[in-house]
Amino acid sequence: MKKELIRLVDCTMAFDGEIVLNAINLTIHDKEFLTLLGPSGCGKTTTLRIIGGFETPTAGSVLFDGVRINDVPPHKRRVNTVFQKYALFPHLNVFENVAFGLRVPQTLKGDDGRKRRVKVSEGEIEERVQAALELVGLKGYHRRRVHQLSGGQQQRVAIARAIVKRPQVLLLDEPLGALDLKLRKEMQHELKEIQQQVGITFVYVTHDQEEALTMSDTVVVMNHGNIQQIGTPVDIYNEPTNAFVADFIGESNIIQGVMHRDYDVTFAGRRFLCVDTGFDPEQPVDVVIRPEDVRITAPEDGQLRGTVNSVTFKGVFYETFVNVGDLEWMVHSTAAPTVGDEVGLCLTPEDIHVMDRPDLFPKGAEALTIEDVDPEPEFEDKYADEEAEETET
Amino acid sequence: MKRSRVPGRILQILVAVFLYAPILVLIVFSFNSDRSRVNFKGFTLDWYRKLFENDQVLSALSLTLILAFLSALIATVIGTVSAIGFYNMKKRPRKLLLGLNNIPVVNPDIITGVSLMLVFVLCVNFLNTLGAGFSLGFGTLLIAHVTFNIPFVILSVLPKLRQLNKNTYEAALDLGASPIRAYRKVILPEILPGVVSGAIIAFTMSIDDFLISYFTTGPSAQTLPMRIYAMTRKRISPEINALSTLMFVTVLALLIIINILQTRDQKRKERRL
Numbered sequence: 001m002k003k004e005l006i007r008l009v010d011c012t013m014a015f016d017g018e019i020v021l022n023a024i025n026l027t028i029h030d031k032e033f034l035t036l037l038g039p040s041g042c043g044k045t046t047t048l049r050i051i052g053g054f055e056t057p058t059a060g061s062v063l064f065d066g067v068r069i070n071d072v073p074p075h076k077r078r079v080n081t082v083f084q085k086y087a088l089f090p091h092l093n094v095f096e097n098v099a100f101g102l103r104v105p106q107t108l109k110g111d112d113g114r115k116r117r118v119k120v121s122e123g124e125i126e127e128r129v130q131a132a133l134e135l136v137g138l139k140g141y142h143r144r145r146v147h148q149l150s151g152g153q154q155q156r157v158a159i160a161r162a163i164v165k166r167p168q169v170l171l172l173d174e175p176l177g178a179l180d181l182k183l184r185k186e187m188q189h190e191l192k193e194i195q196q197q198v199g200i201t202f203v204y205v206t207h208d209q210e211e212a213l214t215m216s217d218t219v220v221v222m223n224h225g226n227i228q229q230i231g232t233p234v235d236i237y238n239e240p241t242n243a244f245v246a247d248f249i250g251e252s253n254i255i256q257g258v259m260h261r262d263y264d265v266t267f268a269g270r271r272f273l274c275v276d277t278g279f280d281p282e283q284p285v286d287v288v289i290r291p292e293d294v295r296i297t298a299p300e301d302g303q304l305r306g307t308v309n310s311v312t313f314k315g316v317f318y319e320t321f322v323n324v325g326d327l328e329w330m331v332h333s334t335a336a337p338t339v340g341d342e343v344g345l346c347l348t349p350e351d352i353h354v355m356d357r358p359d360l361f362p363k364g365a366e367a368l369t370i371e372d373v374d375p376e377p378e379f380e381d382k383y384a385d386e387e388a389e390e391t392e393t
Numbered sequence: 394m395k396r397s398r399v400p401g402r403i404l405q406i407l408v409a410v411f412l413y414a415p416i417l418v419l420i421v422f423s424f425n426s427d428r429s430r431v432n433f434k435g436f437t438l439d440w441y442r443k444l445f446e447n448d449q450v451l452s453a454l455s456l457t458l459i460l461a462f463l464s465a466l467i468a469t470v471i472g473t474v475s476a477i478g479f480y481n482m483k484k485r486p487r488k489l490l491l492g493l494n495n496i497p498v499v500n501p502d503i504i505t506g507v508s509l510m511l512v513f514v515l516c517v518n519f520l521n522t523l524g525a526g527f528s529l530g531f532g533t534l535l536i537a538h539v540t541f542n543i544p545f546v547i548l549s550v551l552p553k554l555r556q557l558n559k560n561t562y563e564a565a566l567d568l569g570a571s572p573i574r575a576y577r578k579v580i581l582p583e584i585l586p587g588v589v590s591g592a593i594i595a596f597t598m599s600i601d602d603f604l605i606s607y608f609t610t611g612p613s614a615q616t617l618p619m620r621i622y623a624m625t626r627k628r629i630s631p632e633i634n635a636l637s638t639l640m641f642v643t644v645l646a647l648l649i650i651i652n653i654l655q656t657r658d659q660k661r662k663e664r665r666l
Contacts, residue, residue, distance in 0.1 A: 054563055074566040075575075081567045087560035091582040100578075101568030343472060 001159065002029040004066075005201055006051060006169065011060035013046050013225075020046050022225040023060065028169070030202060032054045033195055035204045036221035037212040039248070046258040047222070049172050053077045075104075079169040080162035083261060084177055086154045088146045088147060093243045094157055095142035098129045100150065101165040104353050113269065133165040152183045159194065169201040188215055213237065213289060241354050243286040250290065253329050256357070265354055268327055276354035286355045291330040293351035296337055302344015304329075308337045416641060423634035430629065440635040450636060456531070460616065461599035464538035469592040471539070472546025474582070477576070479547065480554040493550075494544045504539075506608035509537045512600030513609060529611035537609040538599045546591035546600060554580075586658040590651045598646045600640065617621035 013021035021043045028034050036044035049055040049063060053074035069077065080101070088097050104123045105117045120128075133139055136156035146154065162170055172191075176184045192215050195202045206212055212219050213233040221228040221236060221244075229241045240246035243254045249321050257267030262277040267287045280287060299305050304367055306324035318336040322329045322343060329345060337343055388390040423441070427434035444450055479487050479494075497505060513533045520527050557580070565575035581588075603618040610616070615623075617640065624633050 052563075055564075073572075074563065075569050075571055079567075081564070083560040083564055085558055085560060087558050087564040088567070089561065089579050089583075100565070100570075104569040104571075104574065107570070161564075161568065171649060 002031060004028075005032075005064070007063040008047070008050070009061045009063065011047070011050060011062065012055045013043070013050065013055060014058045020225050021050075021057070024222075024225070024386045026220060026227065026230070028201060030168075031201055032218055033192070033201055033202045033216050034218045034220065035206060035212040035216040036220050036222060037206060037248070038228075039207055041224075041283045042222040043225040044207075044222050045173055048081075048173055048203060048205050051169070052079055052081045052171050053151075075389070078167055079171055080165050080167040081171040081173065082155075082158045082162050082175045084173045084175065086158040088154055088157055088161070090146055092146070093142070094133070094149070095129055097146060097157055098132055098142075098161045098164050099125050102128060102160065104280060123270070128164050129160075132160040135163070135197065136160045137190070151178055152187065152293045155187065157180065159191075163194070163198055163200075166198075167200065168197075169203060172202060172204045172352050174205055174207070176206075176208075184211070191215065205306065223248070238297065240288065240353070243288055243357070246288040246353065246355070251330060251332075253294070254340060255287045255289070255327060257285050257354070259283045259285045259354055261350060263349075265352065269325060270303060272352055273300065273349045274352040274354055276352075277350050279354065279356075283302065284357055286357050288353040288355060289347060289351055291332040292317070293317070293347070294329060294331045294333075295346040296322070296331055296333055296335070297344040297346050299342045299344045301344050305345060306343040308339050308341050308343055311336050311339055342375070405484045410436045418632050419641070420638045423631060425631060425634075428631060431629075440521055440631045444632050444639075446447070447534050447612045447632065449615075450617070450620055453617045454613050455615055457600055457617040460531070460534060460538060464535055464542055465595035467535075467539045468542035468546050469588060472543045472591060472595075473550050473588050475543065476547045476550035476578070478552060478553060479616075497541055498544050498548070502604040503603070505541060506537075506605040509533075509540065509605065510608040516569075528613070529609065530563050530613040531610075534606060534610045535613055537605050538602065541602070541605060542595035544596055545594045546588075549591030549594060550584055550587040553584035557583055570595045572612075586654055590654050593647050593651050596602075597644050600644060 004027055006026075008024055010023045010025060011021055013022045014017065020041075022046065023045070026047070033061075036321055038044050038048055038078065046055060050057050053069070053076075056070060062070050064077070086227040087183060089100065092100065097338050102120045103117050107115050108118050129142065130139070133142055136252040138153060138156050138160065141153065141157075143151070146157065149157065155178075158175070176187050176192075179187060188211055191202075191204075204212075204215065213236070216233055218230065218235055219236045220230050223244050228243045229236060231239070236249050240249060240252075243252075244251040247254055255267045257265050259265050259276070259279040259282070261281055262279075265272050265274050265276070265285065265287060296302075302325045306329065309321040309323045309328065311321075312319045313336070314332075317332045317334055320331045320333060320337055322331060322345060324345065331345070421433065422430060424436050424438070425433050426439065479490060510529075513536075515534075517527045517529065556621055561579055562575055562584070563602070565579040566572065570578060582630035600617070602616075603622065606616045607619060607622075610619070617636070621633055621636055624630060
């Protein structure tokens with residue numbers, strides 16, 4: 001097992017009495033690419049800000065290399081952050097943006113135990129900034145003004161600015177959120193490469209499940225301030241621990257059912273053989289079935305019978321909705337059935353995932369904080385337009 | 394149906410005449426070689442020359458400039474720091490304090506002046522019972538000017554802070570800068586246009602002020618507007634025209650500088666988008 005680097009112990013965060021993080025426990029290992037994944041308001045950004053030092057947890061501890069760092073201010077932590085909207089310094093050019101962190105004098109303890117303020121030499125700054133810019137593919141851009149760059153380039157500057165400090169951990173808060181799809185895919189790839197090249201821990205926040213699955217070593221799925229599941233992308237996809245995770249990671253049919261005893265479950269009005277064990281007798285459960293695991297057959301061959309409601313071409317597959325009784329099943333298949341046809345649906349025991357029905361909304365965790373937004377009404381512009389119209393008529 | 398433009402034009406012209414005609418008359422007659430305020434006899438710079446030979450005027454001028462400079466400087470420092478404080482407050486106390494901040498701006502000068510005077514007299518009396526020899530003068534004048542200038546600086550700096558990306562400050566901390574360094578190296582350069590225009594507004598407000606100065610100063614310190622007022626009470630000399638023209642031109646120049654700063658800033662922002 002790799003070395004443990006950061007540990008959150010029972011971290012709770014409340015803003016004005018509203019709990020946004022509910023006593024979470026999380027261990028981050030050295031050189032790991034860990035992704036915090038969840039819908040907005042799930043507490044993932046708060047978790048990142050706690051690690052970065054921008055929020056102090058209401059309760060619980062943050063340990064870095066085994067040392068409690070709850071009260072260490074951000075500028076004294078050995079982590080660097082790539083912010084959602086880049087937060088570059090507009091009055092500085094690309095070089096000075098990246099050099100910013102290096103120009104800060106550092107207080108070091110000398111051999112004699114006395115504290116000294118040390119500055120990085122200009123030569124070293126030049127060298128390190130250029131190397132960082134090269135790493136993010138911005139060689140030759142050092143003299144540009146920040147506002148002359150595209151979104152993707154600004155993002156690269158933000159990454160270079162953070163990694164030039166050689167942090168042990170890089171925190172990334174939805175860094176690709178503002179980019180278009182194609183650029184996002186490219187950057188996902190590049191980020192992963194950069195992480196492997198510099199060999200440091202990445203803690204990545206996103207609400208994009210595909211991004212999380214592609215890039216991470218470990219995915220942490222969060223909802224309502226609670227961690228739902230921690231695991232490798234493969235684990236999370238194949239073995240979701242509850243219906244929320246199953247639904248959030250990829251698409252799923254989630255059906256309520258009853259587990260009679262081991263290997264025996266009833267849902268959609270029929271008894272099925274399954275591979276799950278260890279539930280209470282007659283326990284109500286969630287049954288999760290991936291749309292690609294459902295086979296469409298002739299009506300008489302299926303375990304369930306239904307009518308095709310809609311068929312959508314999705315590129316690699318067709319997405320079909322089949323009405324069975326009052327349930328609607330989502331099926332992904334390479335062949336396209338005809339809308340209105342009666343079809344059969346077939347499931348194998350391995351494809352039926354039976355899960356505890358969790359209390360997804362524990363008391364107190366429901367409340368979400370809404371960012372304190374200052375709405376800026378566009379009265380002035382509107383008014384100017386009206387005036388212009390009036391003088392024209 | 395096409396509406397006539399004529400009434401609109403007439404209104405525009407009338408507004409312009411009422412606004413600028415008095416100033417124009419003032420400027421023109423400051424060059425009048427005759428003492429008359431009705432007939433223009435010929436061009437002269439005599440009144441300006443006389444003005445610069447008038448010691449009382451010159452000392453009032455230098456006092457006004459020193460006062461404006463010092464009060465603008467102090468108000469800019471306090472106002473900028475306060476604006477940063479307001480910006481970091483929670484919404485409710487911020488709204489409350491901003492409301493309080495706006496009161497001196499809309500409060501009639503005479504009330505500000507009288508109330509400041511009452512406070513100063515009270516304080517001076519109290520200090521003098523302790524044996525100090527204070528009186529109203531430059532000190533109280535400076536305090537008064539700083540007081541009424543601070544809100545203008547805050548109102549000028551706060552919008553600049555609001556335009557900042559909230560993460561900019563955090564990014565500086567994140568890169569190892571101490572909070573003070575982060576403000577100095579990142580926040581200050583970003584809000585500088587607001588700070589500068591705040592300082593210039595404060596400077597002009599200070600030069601401009603008559604009422605508050607009138608109530609808060611003593612016989613030892615007389616500002617230029619007060620000097621002009623005193624001169625008009627004896628008899629209206631064309632010197633006053635010259636002096637007023639100079640003040641008008643100074644204030645106008647400062648206003649133009651503020652405008653240029655603001656448009657430049659606006660353009661920079663548009664480029665950024």
